Amino acid sequence: MTSIYNFIGSWQLFPEKGIYETGSRPKSGICIITANNDKQLISINTNWVTLENQAFAAQYELAADGALHAFADNDLADMVKVDIISTIHFEVFFYKNENEILQVIHELLPNGYLKIIQKGFTTGQKPYINTEVYHRQMSVLPYASSASGALVKPTEEGVIRHKALSAMEEQTNMQLDQIRRQIELLALQAQEIQMRKELSMIIYNAKLSFSPVIGSVYYLYQKNDDTHFVSMIAPGQWGRGAAYKEFIAKVKLLADHTWVEV
Template sequence: MGNNSKKPDQVVYNEDTNKYEAGLLPYATNSSAPKITPTDLTGWKNSNVSKVNHQIKTEYEELKQKYEKLMAQYEYNNLIYSAEFSFEPIVGEIYHLYENKKRKIFLSIISPNECNFDFKGSFKLNEDKMWVRLDSKGKLTLTH
């Protein structure tokens, strides 16, 4: 048999490299080769999909809470800046938001126990000129 003669079917011969490559192939090259069975990854996939979905849902819930808090902050900052007041608020001071009998919103330095207007909340002006909502004890409120 010369170099150009046909090789048997069960033998894998690469004519480009002039080498037998049966042992290098990822599949069986003859009928007596061991059976190749693909690994069942269904359990692994299902387990990891569940973990990833849980992680994404948790991150989504955290973002949703941050968004709701940010929207509440936006709403009361918008309300305060559109309220009536005849003074320039000082950074770090506490102010109180009220609604009068004519349904006008106004900002005041008078505390809720010193007046009879409809109290809407206490706020503090921070360095960024953003109003921070306070609870009745002067502590930061985490919810809106």
């Protein structure tokens, strides 16, 4: 049941993101998912309002053990099964007279949204697929988030778990952000060291007619034959007939005997 905890919470419908091959498009909706770890039960409570301001609600308590169980609403189905595929994916299968009549796929998207796909058959036995997208509400409210929304009554256990989940998400996201910043800093430091190494290799292969002093600034040049040399003379201090083809960089010797461009 650990895998279902990512889904626990209150989810608000994006009506404009839905794709409906059958039925009418709702103008608002809320899906609340809770779990009872001791009994391996998932509770799914869905409320929605149509464009004609008709309110509907459905609530199911399902055993999440991958086995077939009798379903309470015989008008819809007589058997039901829940398969937990991964921490971001679980599916519910409804059966009537041993025939699968409805498959409901719950999937968490990379952006944190919840996508619910319903695959079933119309009364005329025509297959259909309805897709809905939800975003997580930051609090479990005892009422719908819109003025025309249907009444929602979350359980106390669901509220406690949702608060714990929200706190966990906030803390882990903060820790992940800190690690990302540390990785970015290390990458920049590694890039800086690599640049110092490459510059140092050029200088140590160049002509150096004096002993450089740590912390002092010098000038790297390229000669006509494409070799390099280091000088204490700045580019503006050369007279006529300068002995270099191109000025490369102003450099400084560090305490670790690497060179850095200044």
